[in-house]
Amino acid sequence: MKVEKKTLQIVKSIAELRQLLDRNGRNSKTVGFVPTMGFLHEGHLSLVKHAKEQNDIVVMSIFVNPAQFGPGEDFVSYPRDIENDTLKAADAGVDILFLPTAEDMYPFEGGIKIIPGPQANELCGVKRPGHFDGVLKVVLKLFNIVDPDRSYFGMKDAQQLAIIETFVRDFNLRTTIVRVPIVREEDGLAKSSRNVNLTEIERCNAPIIYKALAQGAYHYDQKKEKEEIERLVAEIITSNSSGAIDYVSLLSYPGLTQDIKHSEEVILACAVKFSTTRLIDNIIMSTKDGSYVSNDDEQ
Amino acid sequence: MKVEKKTLQIVKSIAELRQLLDRNGRNSKTVGFVPTMGFLHEGHLSLVKHAKEQNDIVVMSIFVNPAQFGPGEDFVSYPRDIENDTLKAADAGVDILFLPTAEDMYPFEGGIKIIPGPQANELCGVKRPGHFDGVLKVVLKLFNIVDPDRSYFGMKDAQQLAIIETFVRDFNLRTTIVRVPIVREEDGLAKSSRNVNLTEIERCNAPIIYKALAQGAYHYDQKKEKEEIERLVAEIITSNSSGAIDYVSLLSYPGLTQDIKHSEEVILACAVKFSTTRLIDNIIMSTKDGSYVSNDDEQ
The missing domain is CATH 3.40.50.620 (HUPs)
Incomplete structure (x- = not known):
C-alpha cells in the first residue's frame, strides 16, 4: 500500500x-x-x-x-x-x-x-x-x-x-x-554538491581526505602535537592523490582558536583542491573521550 | 473619578x-x-x-x-x-x-x-x-x-x-x-535627556539651535544653495551662544547623501557642543512642498 x-x-x-x-x-x-x-x-x-x-x-x-x-x-x-x-x-x-x-x-x-x-x-x-x-x-x-x-x-x-x-x-x-552530522559515501567521501565536478580519477582518489583525517584523529588520541598531526594529514593526502592542500588545521571548536587545550571539542579540518573542485571535510572530536561528534552514527 | x-x-x-x-x-x-x-x-x-x-x-x-x-x-x-x-x-x-x-x-x-x-x-x-x-x-x-x-x-x-x-x-x-516627530520645549529646544546637563546660561541660549535650523529651512525654501544654508545656520548659532558647532549639514533623507536634488525628503541637521553637553537637532523637510515632517504637530 x-x-x-x-x-x-x-x-x-x-x-x-x-x-x-x-x-x-x-x-x-x-x-x-x-x-x-x-x-x-x-x-x-x-x-x-x-x-x-x-x-x-x-x-x-x-x-x-x-x-x-x-x-x-x-x-x-x-x-x-x-x-x-x-x-x-x-x-x-x-x-x-x-x-x-x-x-x-x-x-x-x-x-x-x-x-x-x-x-x-x-x-x-x-x-x-x-x-x-x-x-x-x-x-x-x-x-x-x-x-x-x-x-x-x-x-x-x-x-x-x-x-x-x-x-x-x-x-x-x-x-x-x-x-x-556529516553524511558520507560508502568509501568515506563526505557528500557534497561539488563532488559531481570531480573527474573519474579524482573521485577515486578523493576518499583519501577522510582516511587522512581519521589517521590524524588517531594521532590526536595518541597525544601527538598539533603541528605534527597537521603535517601528517597533509602528507597522506598529497602522497595519495593529485589534491593540493589548501589547509589542514587542528583547532578548538566552535571557537576556532589555536588553543586546543581548553575546549570541550576540537576540530581537525581540511580543504583540498582537485583541479577546479575544492572539497572540505572535518572530524570534530570530544576532548573528553576522543569520540567523533561530526560523523553520522546512522552511516 | x-x-x-x-x-x-x-x-x-x-x-x-x-x-x-x-x-x-x-x-x-x-x-x-x-x-x-x-x-x-x-x-x-x-x-x-x-x-x-x-x-x-x-x-x-x-x-x-x-x-x-x-x-x-x-x-x-x-x-x-x-x-x-x-x-x-x-x-x-x-x-x-x-x-x-x-x-x-x-x-x-x-x-x-x-x-x-x-x-x-x-x-x-x-x-x-x-x-x-x-x-x-x-x-x-x-x-x-x-x-x-x-x-x-x-x-x-x-x-x-x-x-x-x-x-x-x-x-x-x-x-x-x-x-x-520631535517634541520640543515651549522655547523650541528639542527635548533631550542631556538637557539637564546644561548650565543655566547654556539652557537660555540653547533654543537658538532650533531657531537657526528654522532660518535654514526658510532659506532652503527660498532655493538658496546647500553650502550657503549650512554656513548661515552655523553663523546664527555661534553668534548667539557659546555653542561650538560640531556639524551643520543639509543632506538627502534617509539616504544621507550630499545629493539633495533627487530625494523626496531632505534633512537639515546639526550638533552643537555646550561645554560638556553635546546637543543634536534637525528639521526634515519634504522636497515636494517644503513642509516639516520631523516636528510634532501636536506641539
Whole structure:
C-alpha cells in the first residue's frame, strides 16, 4: 500500500512565505528550517529527516547566494538542478520549498554588513575573504523571513556552523541551531554538491581526505602535537592523490582558536583542491573521550 | 473619578521577557516596542503614546547601552533615574518595562559586528566612530528579544532612525519602524535627556539651535544653495551662544547623501557642543512642498 504524501508547496516570493508562516496562522505549530544552495544529496536529506522528527512543518530554502561567493569563485558553475531537487524535497517530506529570486532577496544595496570575528580568520576564511559576511547576511535574512523554531545545519560546513552558532548566541536570534552530522559515501567521501565536478580519477582518489583525517584523529588520541598531526594529514593526502592542500588545521571548536587545550571539542579540518573542485571535510572530536561528534552514527 | 491603571510589569531578565512575550502566549495581541536609554522626557512619552494607539501591549526598554558609547564619551555621566522613569512609564501606560543588565545583554564577546554603510559617515558618525555599530547590535538584540510588531523611534536621532530603517529593510527584520516627530520645549529646544546637563546660561541660549535650523529651512525654501544654508545656520548659532558647532549639514533623507536634488525628503541637521553637553537637532523637510515632517504637530 502506498502512503499518500502531503503535497509539497512551492513558494517563490518573500511576502507570500511570510504570510504563509505568519505566527498567528501557525496555530502553535513548530517550524523546522533547512537552508540549502540546492543540488540536494543525502547530506541535505539528513537535515530534512532531523527537522521532520522535531517539528510540525519543514521549510527548505534553495538559494545559491551570490553574496557568499567571491570574485573568481564558482558562483556560475555551482551545480543547479531545481527539477530534481523539487522531487527529492517532496520525497523527503519537505512541506514548503522556498525558492526566492536574487531580485527579491537583494532588491537594493543598503551598505550594512555583518562581519564575523576571529572565527573567520581560520580555515576557509583565509582564502575566502568576505565569504562569511555573505553567509551571515543571507542567514539573518532567511531567519527573519521564515521565523523558524529550529534551523538545521550540516557539520561538514563546520566553520559556517561555528560562526552561525556564535551569531545566534550573541545576537539573541529567535531560532535554535541544530547540528547535523556529516553524511558520507560508502568509501568515506563526505557528500557534497561539488563532488559531481570531480573527474573519474579524482573521485577515486578523493576518499583519501577522510582516511587522512581519521589517521590524524588517531594521532590526536595518541597525544601527538598539533603541528605534527597537521603535517601528517597533509602528507597522506598529497602522497595519495593529485589534491593540493589548501589547509589542514587542528583547532578548538566552535571557537576556532589555536588553543586546543581548553575546549570541550576540537576540530581537525581540511580543504583540498582537485583541479577546479575544492572539497572540505572535518572530524570534530570530544576532548573528553576522543569520540567523533561530526560523523553520522546512522552511516 | 480615578481610572484604575493596569499595573506596570517590570522584567529584568531576557529569558523572563521572552517567556512573557512568547508568540503562542500572545494570542494574536500586537506588541509595540519603545527602546530607550532612560531619563524619560516628553519625547519618550510621545513614543509610548503612539505605541499605545497602535498596539495591544506596549513594551519599553531602558538600557544605557555601553556598546554605543566611545572612549571619552559620556557613558558614565549619562543621566539615569530609574525610580522616576518607572513612575513615568507606569503613568504613560507602558505595560512591560524591560530593564536588562549589561551582563545579561553582553555575556561574552563573539566578535561579530554589524557595520553600517555610507549613512554612518555623515553627521554624528564622523565624530563617533563605532557608535552606530553599537546601536545596530543592541537594536537587533532587543528586536530579537521583544519580537515587536512595531518599534517606535524619535526623529530627533534622525541618523539613527535612517540607519535602522535601512537595516530593517535590507535584512527583512520582523518589525515595522514607526517614525515619531520631535517634541520640543515651549522655547523650541528639542527635548533631550542631556538637557539637564546644561548650565543655566547654556539652557537660555540653547533654543537658538532650533531657531537657526528654522532660518535654514526658510532659506532652503527660498532655493538658496546647500553650502550657503549650512554656513548661515552655523553663523546664527555661534553668534548667539557659546555653542561650538560640531556639524551643520543639509543632506538627502534617509539616504544621507550630499545629493539633495533627487530625494523626496531632505534633512537639515546639526550638533552643537555646550561645554560638556553635546546637543543634536534637525528639521526634515519634504522636497515636494517644503513642509516639516520631523516636528510634532501636536506641539
